[in-house]
Amino acid sequence: xxxxxxxxxxxxxxxxxxxxxxxxxxxxxxxxxxxxxxxxxxxxxxxxxxxxxxxxxxxxxxxxxxxxxxxxxxxxxxxxxxxxxxxxxxxxxxxxxxxxxxxxxxxxxxxxxxxxxxxxxxxxxxxxxxxxxxxxxxxxxxxxxxxxxxxxxxxxxxxxxxxxxxxxxxxxxxxxxxxxxxxxxxxxxxxxxxxxxxxxxxxxxxxxxxxxxxxxxxxxxxxxxxxxxxxxxxxxxxxxxxxxxxxxxxxxxxxxxxxxxxxxxxxxxxxxxxxxxxxxxxxxxxxxxxxxxxxxxxxxxxxxxxxxxxxxxxxxxxxxxxxxxxxxxxxxxxxxxxxxxxxxxxxxxxxxxxxxxxxxxxxxxxxxxxxxxxxxxxxxxxxxxxxxxxxxxxxxxxxxxxxxxxxxxxxxxxx
Numbered sequence: 001x002x003x004x005x006x007x008x009x010x011x012x013x014x015x016x017x018x019x020x021x022x023x024x025x026x027x028x029x030x031x032x033x034x035x036x037x038x039x040x041x042x043x044x045x046x047x048x049x050x051x052x053x054x055x056x057x058x059x060x061x062x063x064x065x066x067x068x069x070x071x072x073x074x075x076x077x078x079x080x081x082x083x084x085x086x087x088x089x090x091x092x093x094x095x096x097x098x099x100x101x102x103x104x105x106x107x108x109x110x111x112x113x114x115x116x117x118x119x120x121x122x123x124x125x126x127x128x129x130x131x132x133x134x135x136x137x138x139x140x141x142x143x144x145x146x147x148x149x150x151x152x153x154x155x156x157x158x159x160x161x162x163x164x165x166x167x168x169x170x171x172x173x174x175x176x177x178x179x180x181x182x183x184x185x186x187x188x189x190x191x192x193x194x195x196x197x198x199x200x201x202x203x204x205x206x207x208x209x210x211x212x213x214x215x216x217x218x219x220x221x222x223x224x225x226x227x228x229x230x231x232x233x234x235x236x237x238x239x240x241x242x243x244x245x246x247x248x249x250x251x252x253x254x255x256x257x258x259x260x261x262x263x264x265x266x267x268x269x270x271x272x273x274x275x276x277x278x279x280x281x282x283x284x285x286x287x288x289x290x291x292x293x294x295x296x297x298x299x300x301x302x303x304x305x306x307x308x309x310x311x312x313x314x315x316x317x318x319x320x321x322x323x324x325x326x327x328x329x330x331x332x333x334x335x336x337x338x339x340x341x342x343x344x345x346x347x348x349x350x351x352x353x354x355x356x357x358x359x360x361x362x363x364x365x366x367x368x369x370x371x372x373x374x375x376x377x378x379x380x381x382x383x384x385x386x387x388x389x390x391x392x393x394x395x396x397x398x399x400x401x402x403x404x405x406x407x408x409x410x411x412x413x414x415x
Contacts, residue, residue: 003328007335014308018340021304025344025391028297029383033352034363035285035293036382037375042282042367046272053244054125054267055088057234057251059260064096066229069209071257075234078247079254086246088236092121096232097184097208099174101164109163112174114154116205119147125235128194136193143190151207154186159198159364159371161191179226182211195362199371236264278367294390301394305337309402316405326403333402337395338388345387349380 011018057075058065074080076091095116100106122129122144123137132140147153156164166172168188176182184207192200208230215224238244248264251257265273275282309316316329353375356363362372 003331003335006332007339010308010332010336011339017304017308021301022340022344024300025297025341025387026348028293028300029345029348029386030352032290032293032386033349033375033379033383034356034365035290037363037379038365038367038373039282039286040376040378041370041373042275045370046268046275048266048268051240052089053238053241055236055238055244055247055264056267056270057236057262057264058232058270060263061261065232066226067231067257067260067262068228069095069231071262072231072234074254074256075236075251075262078236079250079256081250081254085250086238086243088238088247090121090124090237092117092125092235093205093231094233094235095205095208095230096178097174097176097182097203098178099176099183101172101174103175106177109165112156112160112164112201114174114201114203116203116208119144119202119204122202125237128196129192132193139190140193146189147202147204150187150189151204151210152185152187153189154201154203155190155192156188156201157198157371158191158195160201161188179208179212179224182208182215182224184208184211195372195374196370198362199366235267274369275367281367294386297386297390298394301337301341301391302398305333305395305398306401308336309333309398312402313405316402317407320405320407329405330399330403333399334392334395337391337398341387341391341394342384343387346380346384348387349383352383353377353379 059067072093076088076093078086078088080087096113097116098111098113101110101112123132123140124130129140143155147155156166161167164172166188168190171185171187173183173185176184184203186203192198212224212227212230215227216222236247238247244266251262251264319329319332320326356375362374364372366372
């Protein structure tokens with residue numbers, strides 16, 4: 001306790017320097033926490049799971065994937081043909097409908113990119129939406145039922161709705177871009193509760209497929225050019241790796257899918273492939289930006305402590321005369337640095353966690369199809385550890401310098 005009291009008094013002696021050092025720690029811990037949160041989330045979504053896996057079936061030789069809708073029924077059952085074949089736990093189909101509210105002014109603010117799917121599958125197959133609880137679950141269930149009863153209904157992410165300058169209950173017409181001459185009128189039923197889907201939209205797949213059927217009736221029997229290319233992805237949920245292997249084998253060996261051929265991969269593999277274009281950015285964040293920040297933080301603390309030690313050489317000599325051992329001097333200097341680093345690191349991390357998650361609704365740093373990232377609770381431990389470790393690393397040399405102060409040399413200069 002005596003050491004702690006001395007450390008606190010020493011920190012108060014030059015309050016401005018202590019505050020500036022703490023401020024530098026707060027800022028740099030804030031930046032590192034944001035970077036590590038993004039990296040931790042990307043690591044999680046690209047990590048292979050051993051159970052409750054999701055698999056993605058898509059066209060083998062083309063991006064974007066474009067398969068006939070006739071594939072949907074058999075793919076949803078994993079191409080089961082023989083007794084003993086594995087059925088997936090669940091499945092869903094995705095068809096992409098993109099368009100603009102103003103065909104004469106195709107700017108980002110007017111764009112709508114909707115996933116056409118079975119509404120019920122949102123809460124059984126889509127990440128985060130399948131784990132809603134309480135009032136959120138009840139409200140979203142209401143939206144699903146409304147979309148099932150109203151095929152023109154659409155659920156739009158909060159950010160996309162704001163960009164469109166629309167509100168829940170309004171109607172708008174989307175002029176198709178990937179489906180030329182398919183213009184659909186929608187009624188906004190609500191928004192997604194999960195921030196992950198703030199830029200997304202979901203529509204009823206029956207509405208899109210009916211519009212494609214109507215095209216032939218209004219164009220003298222001529223089918224829409226995209227009618228055989230409407231199915232983009234089929235998602236399958238399987239129990240474990242063994243089930244995935246058998247389902248994959250069933251689909252790839254099936255004679256149903258020859259024109260075009262299909263491929264199947266786990267969700268984590270698919271996300272990894274999609275993130276390939278961001279490889280250099282992610283590598284730089286992990287191996288250049290983060291280490292550079294940690295080194296900078298250590299240097300800031302080392303510089304501040306070094307100045308403090310040089311100013312207090314006489315004090316160190318007096319302490320030795322009073323009976324303080326060299327290890328006591330080292331502990332005092334290290335204690336000052338570690339106290340500032342740990343407290344500021346902890347404070348910065350907990351404020352970052354609260355502000356980003358609860359005030360800002362996530363870090364708006366879109367990478368691939370992830371529009372926002374949240375700070376995990378583990379970041380509070382990261383921030384505290386960063387402050388402690390960098391302050392300890394930065395104060396080792398100044399502490400050793402203080403330990404090596406020679407009483408005779410100091411008093412000789414004073415004399």
